[in-house]
Amino acid sequence: MGMRNRTVSSDSSDSTSTSSGGMDGGGMGGMGHACYIYTAINNPPALDPNPDVEYYRSIDMGIPLTMDDGKTINMWGFADSAGGGMGGMGGGSATFPSAPMRVRQGQVVQTHFSVSMMMAHTIHHHGIEPEYRSDGVGHISWDVSGQQYTYQWRPAHAGTYFYHCHTNTVLHAEMGMYGALIVDPPDGPGRVFEDGPSYDLEAIWAVDEIDSSWHDLDWAAGTCGGDVGLNELNPDYFVITGVDGAQSALTAPGIAVTMNRNDRLLVRYICAGYMPQTINFGGLTAEVVSSDGRPLPESYTTGSIDAVSAERYDCIIQPSSRGVYTVEIDIRDWITGDVLGTARTRITVN
Amino acid sequence: MKRRDFLKASTAGLAGSLVGGVGLLSWTPRAHASTIEKTFYITDGMVTQGDGKDIYFRGYSSNSSGLNVPGEHLIVQQGDQVEITIHNTLGSSHSFVIDGISDETVNSGRISGGSSTTVSFTADNVGTYVYYDNRNAPYNRIAGLHGGIAVMPVNSDDELYPGSPTFVQQQFWIFNQTDPDWNDAVRNGDTPDSNFTPRYFTLNGLSGRPPGAPGSGDPAIDSMHDPRSALHGHVGDRTLVRMINVGLAQHAVHTHGNHMEWLTSDGDIRPVWEKDIVPLNGNNGIADIIFPFDTPPDSWPPADVGTYPMHLHDEMTQTAGGGLYMFGSLTDIFFE
Numbered sequence: 001m002g003m004r005n006r007t008v009s010s011d012s013s014d015s016t017s018t019s020s021g022g023m024d025g026g027g028m029g030g031m032g033h034a035c036y037i038y039t040a041i042n043n044p045p046a047l048d049p050n051p052d053v054e055y056y057r058s059i060d061m062g063i064p065l066t067m068d069d070g071k072t073i074n075m076w077g078f079a080d081s082a083g084g085g086m087g088g089m090g091g092g093s094a095t096f097p098s099a100p101m102r103v104r105q106g107q108v109v110q111t112h113f114s115v116s117m118m119m120a121h122t123i124h125h126h127g128i129e130p131e132y133r134s135d136g137v138g139h140i141s142w143d144v145s146g147q148q149y150t151y152q153w154r155p156a157h158a159g160t161y162f163y164h165c166h167t168n169t170v171l172h173a174e175m176g177m178y179g180a181l182i183v184d185p186p187d188g189p190g191r192v193f194e195d196g197p198s199y200d201l202e203a204i205w206a207v208d209e210i211d212s213s214w215h216d217l218d219w220a221a222g223t224c225g226g227d228v229g230l231n232e233l234n235p236d237y238f239v240i241t242g243v244d245g246a247q248s249a250l251t252a253p254g255i256a257v258t259m260n261r262n263d264r265l266l267v268r269y270i271c272a273g274y275m276p277q278t279i280n281f282g283g284l285t286a287e288v289v290s291s292d293g294r295p296l297p298e299s300y301t302t303g304s305i306d307a308v309s310a311e312r313y314d315c316i317i318q319p320s321s322r323g324v325y326t327v328e329i330d331i332r333d334w335i336t337g338d339v340l341g342t343a344r345t346r347i348t349v350n
Numbered sequence: 351m352k353r354r355d356f357l358k359a360s361t362a363g364l365a366g367s368l369v370g371g372v373g374l375l376s377w378t379p380r381a382h383a384s385t386i387e388k389t390f391y392i393t394d395g396m397v398t399q400g401d402g403k404d405i406y407f408r409g410y411s412s413n414s415s416g417l418n419v420p421g422e423h424l425i426v427q428q429g430d431q432v433e434i435t436i437h438n439t440l441g442s443s444h445s446f447v448i449d450g451i452s453d454e455t456v457n458s459g460r461i462s463g464g465s466s467t468t469v470s471f472t473a474d475n476v477g478t479y480v481y482y483d484n485r486n487a488p489y490n491r492i493a494g495l496h497g498g499i500a501v502m503p504v505n506s507d508d509e510l511y512p513g514s515p516t517f518v519q520q521q522f523w524i525f526n527q528t529d530p531d532w533n534d535a536v537r538n539g540d541t542p543d544s545n546f547t548p549r550y551f552t553l554n555g556l557s558g559r560p561p562g563a564p565g566s567g568d569p570a571i572d573s574m575h576d577p578r579s580a581l582h583g584h585v586g587d588r589t590l591v592r593m594i595n596v597g598l599a600q601h602a603v604h605t606h607g608n609h610m611e612w613l614t615s616d617g618d619i620r621p622v623w624e625k626d627i628v629p630l631n632g633n634n635g636i637a638d639i640i641f642p643f644d645t646p647p648d649s650w651p652p653a654d655v656g657t658y659p660m661h662l663h664d665e666m667t668q669t670a671g672g673g674l675y676m677f678g679s680l681t682d683i684f685f686e
């Protein structure tokens with residue numbers, strides 16, 4: 001666990017920033033600063049006593065990610081703490097990205113989220129549109145610190161989503177605090193959405209850029225002011241679903257795809273970074289059938305897709321000829337459009 | 351300036367300070383075209399950012415002693431004759447340009463320091479446009495000389511274009527990014543010689559102030575409570591938002607609570623997709639969306655009252671001066 005010795009108090013009113021008082025800040029070398037963090041939970045919603053699905057998530061601030069050049073970067077994430085044993089607070093061991101959530105349209109879902117009092121985080125189920133107190137946005141409802149909080153939602157639309165932290169989001173999501181969230185239609189995996197296209201196999205490609213210079217920052221970095229550089233993202237690594245896109249993702253199990261000719265592959269493409277991306281399917285043709293958890297009024301076929309931060313595109317690929325196809329995702333500078341880096345994986349068609 | 355019923359926009363005033371805007375756009379359809387007149391004053395001044403720094407801006411202001419960044423949003427009707435008079439109160443040369451709104455070219459040409467001109471054109475084409483200064487591009491525009499103008503279809507108060515999905519209210523979201531070095535160069539009459547490194551990110555000229563921050567809740571300071579920016583509605587109050595990005599960075603516009611209906615991109619009518627992220631290009635990129643104010647579909651039990659954010663998902667934009675998360679380009683959406 002990469003916990004640091006900064007704290008946030010969880011006393012106080014809605015509008016509290018715990019910038020100085022009430023904690024050990026003075027004794028911690030001037031640290032102990034977190035501002036505009038809202039830890040008071042007032043009037044939480046009643047929970048359904050009979051949820052269909054329950055997830056348990058806690059925090060892991062020390063996830064080593066080894067890159068192809070041998071360097072190790074520290075990531076943050078949500079540990080799957082089902083099975084308990086955490087005392088509800090601390091941690092568990094997470095991966096990058098965090099463990100997926102997969103539910104069925106119409107199920108009542110509860111996400112139980114535990115955070116130690118040493119820090120604050122939330123879970124925002126991106127693209128899911130729940131009651132506001134289950135939306136995980138600190139300044140509107142609250143950040144979670146020093147307790148367990150339960151988000152409740154009932155997905156109405158099948159499709160590809162993701163969940164991520166919404167506290168000091170600019171930093172926490174970049175640090176890797178996200179995981180895939182898949183909503184299946186009533187007839188389950190194998191169909192993208194109700195009455196929608198079928199598929200035989202699927203891949204989840206969450207493509208992200210990493211600026212390793214951000215990865216020594218404290219969870220509350222910048223929240224009280226001061227220039228910690230969060231306006232400038234200068235990525236030096238590019239990953240597909242947590243695997244270095246320089247080399248490893250070309251062959252990584254679960255990312256690189258091996259399939260039979262004429263089988264239908266569903267690619268769930270998530271633009272998980274902040275910079276715009278272009279995914280090129282390496283000569284294969286993709287039928288884009290839905291985006292952001294909604295069917296397109298008409299699907300279309302393409303060899304590449306431009307995407308911006310947090311967009312999702314669901315693509316059916318049904319290759320008719322054998323071959324090895326290299327899929328390339330260019331991550332482009334948000335101002336100049338220059339390609340900052342490229343992540344690659346492969347579709348091998350037998 | 352002559353104010354017409356059909357040309358209402360945010361109230362100017364508050365001499366010497368940025369006007370956060372208190373008026374609401376209103377629109378009365380007419381069977382016949384009219385002549386619309388509007389006067390702008392090119393002025394300058396300092397605007398205090400979320401980290402307390404004062405940054406230099408120029409704007410198309412509604413009076414000679416104020417500073418409006420962006421300029422007031424304007425709404426006219428297709429076929430209207432529009433006459434915009436610009437008084438340049440500064441010493442530098444500027445211009446007033448609108449691309450695509452008319453079959454004629456809408457370009458004032460050079461407006462020298464201290465001089466005035468009137469730009470006249472027919473609003474031939476329905477849709478959303480940006481008026482801006484194309485001199486010293488893109489520096490003058492980014493330093494504040496920009497605003498939004500809409501052309502409504504004839505005799506319609508609920509369509510973006512004839513036959514479009516309908517709405518019951520409309521507003522503009524104008525996004526910008528600010529690199530203080532660039533604005534300083536504009537102030538000094540220089541051409542910026544550094545890469546664009548934005549440190550401030552705004553929506554209709556303002557940025558967020560989270561609860562507890564100085565200025566939080568003040569509609570002249572806090573973009574979460576600026577009535578030009580925040581969405582307010584009951585279920586069914588479908589809201590057209592005309593989004594313009596006068597800066598250089600490409601944005602990912604994200605709403606919580608509802609997906610958006612994505613109607614146009616850079617002037618092109620699109621098949622309507624429901625999206626929780628809509629891309630918005632830089633350099634005067636434009637996208638029109640309708641926020642439907644439907645009951646949030648995944649609420650359980652179903653709930654149609656509550657507050658949600660709109661923020662950019664290129665999260666660097668959520669900061670000010672390199673930190674201060676939530677002091678960037680965002681607003682709130684109120685289901686009432």
Ligand SMILES: [Cu+2]
Pocket residue numbers: 120121122165166167172177
């Ligand atoms: Cu977090």
Ligand SMILES: [Cu+2]
Pocket residue numbers: 124126164310663
């Ligand atoms: Cu998100």
